[in-house]
Amino acid sequence: MIISPPTGTKDFGIQDCRIRRKIFDKLITVAEAFAFQPLETPAIERIETMQGKYGEEGEKLFFKILKRGEQANSGECDLALRYDLTVPAMRYYTSNRGKLPKIFKRFQYGPVWRAERPGKDRYRQFYQFDFDIYGSTLLSADIECLNVTISCLKAIGLNNFFIRLNSRKLLYALMNEFNVPENLFQTIITLIDKVDKIGVGELSENLMPYKDIGKIKELSNNFLKQNYNDLFINLLRLKKENVESIDELVELIKVSNTFLREDQIKIDMTLARGIDYYSGCIFEVEIPGIKGSIAAGGRYNHLSKLFIDEEVPVCGASLGIERIIPLIDGDSLEIINHVDVYISCTNNDFASIVKLANDLRSIGFRVESQRGSSGKFRKELSYANQINSIYFIFQGDNERQSNQFFLKDMKDNKIEGKFSYDEVIEMLKNLRK
Amino acid sequence: MIISPPTGTKDFGIQDCRIRRKIFDKLITVAEAFAFQPLETPAIERIETMQGKYGEEGEKLFFKILKRGEQANSGECDLALRYDLTVPAMRYYTSNRGKLPKIFKRFQYGPVWRAERPGKDRYRQFYQFDFDIYGSTLLSADIECLNVTISCLKAIGLNNFFIRLNSRKLLYALMNEFNVPENLFQTIITLIDKVDKIGVGELSENLMPYKDIGKIKELSNNFLKQNYNDLFINLLRLKKENVESIDELVELIKVSNTFLREDQIKIDMTLARGIDYYSGCIFEVEIPGIKGSIAAGGRYNHLSKLFIDEEVPVCGASLGIERIIPLIDGDSLEIINHVDVYISCTNNDFASIVKLANDLRSIGFRVESQRGSSGKFRKELSYANQINSIYFIFQGDNERQSNQFFLKDMKDNKIEGKFSYDEVIEMLKNLRK
Known part of the structure; x- marks a missing residue:
């Protein structure tokens, strides 16, 4: 055909x-x-x-x-x-x-x-x-x-x-x-x-x-x-x-x-x-x-x-x-080709990730949280790079328990720190300014 | 047909x-x-x-x-x-x-x-x-x-x-x-x-x-x-x-x-x-x-x-x-249905009107200067009203000689004054704020 x-x-x-x-x-x-x-x-x-x-x-x-x-x-x-x-x-x-x-x-x-x-x-x-x-x-x-x-x-x-x-x-x-x-x-x-x-x-x-x-x-x-x-x-x-x-x-x-x-x-x-x-x-x-x-x-x-x-x-x-x-x-023409945030979803608590993603979207961020790979953390990082994501958010098992998040700057390749749900949103708002 | x-x-x-x-x-x-x-x-x-x-x-x-x-x-x-x-x-x-x-x-x-x-x-x-x-x-x-x-x-x-x-x-x-x-x-x-x-x-x-x-x-x-x-x-x-x-x-x-x-x-x-x-x-x-x-x-x-x-x-x-x-x-949905400025063109110096209109457009104003009537001043006013124009600009013969403009607020039905070319642009910029 x-x-x-x-x-x-x-x-x-x-x-x-x-x-x-x-x-x-x-x-x-x-x-x-x-x-x-x-x-x-x-x-x-x-x-x-x-x-x-x-x-x-x-x-x-x-x-x-x-x-x-x-x-x-x-x-x-x-x-x-x-x-x-x-x-x-x-x-x-x-x-x-x-x-x-x-x-x-x-x-x-x-x-x-x-x-x-x-x-x-x-x-x-x-x-x-x-x-x-x-x-x-x-x-x-x-x-x-x-x-x-x-x-x-x-x-x-x-x-x-x-x-x-x-x-x-x-x-x-x-x-x-x-x-x-x-x-x-x-x-x-x-x-x-x-x-x-x-x-x-x-x-x-x-x-x-x-x-x-x-x-x-x-x-x-x-x-x-x-x-x-x-x-x-x-x-x-x-x-x-x-x-x-x-x-x-x-x-x-x-x-x-x-x-x-x-x-x-x-x-x-x-x-x-x-x-x-x-x-x-x-x-x-x-x-x-x-x-x-x-x-x-x-x-x-x-x-x-x-x-x-x-x-x-x-x-x-x-x-x-x-x-x-x-x-x-x-x-x-100043065309936007990047994603603001990639949220890792290897930890399988998809409900909380969807909530965080939606909250960020509602204040104007472009957020990706679909896995581009088999769900391996390293592959997710490379996928986030591939789609020009500026930030990367992830949780380990411990962070999931305490509902905290790591925030990583993809350009500087630097982890900004570990934040609570509200803090990570506030942090991103400030970084955008 | x-x-x-x-x-x-x-x-x-x-x-x-x-x-x-x-x-x-x-x-x-x-x-x-x-x-x-x-x-x-x-x-x-x-x-x-x-x-x-x-x-x-x-x-x-x-x-x-x-x-x-x-x-x-x-x-x-x-x-x-x-x-x-x-x-x-x-x-x-x-x-x-x-x-x-x-x-x-x-x-x-x-x-x-x-x-x-x-x-x-x-x-x-x-x-x-x-x-x-x-x-x-x-x-x-x-x-x-x-x-x-x-x-x-x-x-x-x-x-x-x-x-x-x-x-x-x-x-x-x-x-x-x-x-x-x-x-x-x-x-x-x-x-x-x-x-x-x-x-x-x-x-x-x-x-x-x-x-x-x-x-x-x-x-x-x-x-x-x-x-x-x-x-x-x-x-x-x-x-x-x-x-x-x-x-x-x-x-x-x-x-x-x-x-x-x-x-x-x-x-x-x-x-x-x-x-x-x-x-x-x-x-x-x-x-x-x-x-x-x-x-x-x-x-x-x-x-x-x-x-x-x-x-x-x-x-x-x-x-x-x-x-x-x-x-x-x-x-x-907050849809814009108005025109910012209507510029009267009864005075026939169309080149200067086109220039003023374009200058206002280049700083973001919506400007109309086509006559909706036979070119009578009163009909122009009513046309400007019909298309929801906020301001109305016009010249008499004297103002044309001195390149000055009258600016009228259509809502208040009040003439703001007589201004030079640069002044009328500055005035509109300030009124928009």
């Missing part, structure tokens, strides 16, 4: 779990400092909740769940594992907004699933940490999403990132300018999104089938091969309705300079974000020398219309935990 | 999430006080990892995941959502034990999925909090599992529980005594397990098909209708090999009396635990007047043999979070 986890998934052992928990604690603290509030949706969603939200590529990547009972034989599926946290959160918002504040700021974290071909650092189950601001059309919301993202990264000790910034509105305007028909917008967005991977050359090649449509070739030449800053200045010459998008980006950069160095953020017209649902400012966070983004976000005001007959202004961002964790210096 | 979560699942809103997080924090603290270490396995498992582990009833309840790509058309499934945390943990243990300490104590929490008919308090996705001790044959491990369970419940403020205790070994011995053939043991265990729901009468009826097998009818009459204590005493008269199981239960009760009142634990011969894999002491925790158990556990030394060719002594327990949460007094 295969006893590894399913392909593309991972078991997280002791140290992995400790690091991850610490990181989530820090991210939650940041989200709460910005007055975001928690939300949790189920791992499974109705298949129709997810369909039509992620474009062709996403659609292929759902893990689908077979119908139950007699309907299982049909081979049909009615549920799927969530693909991200954004669409489930929007489902929640649209069905609960009557009860929610006008500005609803939520954070959520948990695994999402994609049936991609697994590879190095590409998992089929991976964690995201997500936050969104619902109900605000103001640029201050877009800015806050970037602010939270940056604050999260800084809180876990990452500082050498940079931000690529763009606007879907501007990309659409640009395509309009070049007379690209609207039904090809998403195709081109998807291609632009891939330019990092496929290169400008291959992108042009991919664009060839459309070369006789409008000024697409000119778009590919002018747009993708230019120096971005020049391009940006050129854009200012475009139609009046684009000025707003440009002003937004300029303001966003200006305010972000209160929490970012100027060289950490720049407009990048090749940033497109793959998923269909973005509609305004978009950004990705990268680390120099590392492929792909570690966090990303943007405004997606149209997503709600796939659930209800109304537009909900919303923007948000997501941190890719699996990509971030390998970049973090575990030592800086 | 249906915008509710899938049948049998739930969205957890703000307050639900806060309570759950607090509870998990407390449970983790207890597990760590007992020197248990974290483990996390994926939500999905290979279907063969789960098959043959849970008996007939369990097998029907898996959510199965369709194969991907071209194989999807076959209607076949190769993955399933985990049914519990016990079997995945054993899979992890068997594939990693070379690297793990001889006594491996792990805790794990997360959702599990069962395709049961949903109902009141019966969900298809629900959380368990689980812990196990691998590698110890000693009764001290069984006792510790009960000890941790009790400590967890006490830590979250539950005290009015009682423990039903039994031993699978003893149940098997009892059936042997009555000449029940071994191939019917599990069937009878399953029936005994249901006696709470179906009643002794219906159980006897269910047993009718087996009435000509051995002394099954006698078993049903003698065993199920007796007073349990009498029965227990009668059992002592059974064969010598049963004495050990009985001694175990007696010792377990004796030691547990260091952390339980005597009337909170009793041997109950109708306790069977449904799932196949238990092999030794078993227990369930109940609350008077509430149907079903809120936690349960036991020893299951044979489960490993379904993965590897070796027996691994192991015992553990599991808390049913969905059943426990409605029993908890939320007020005692």
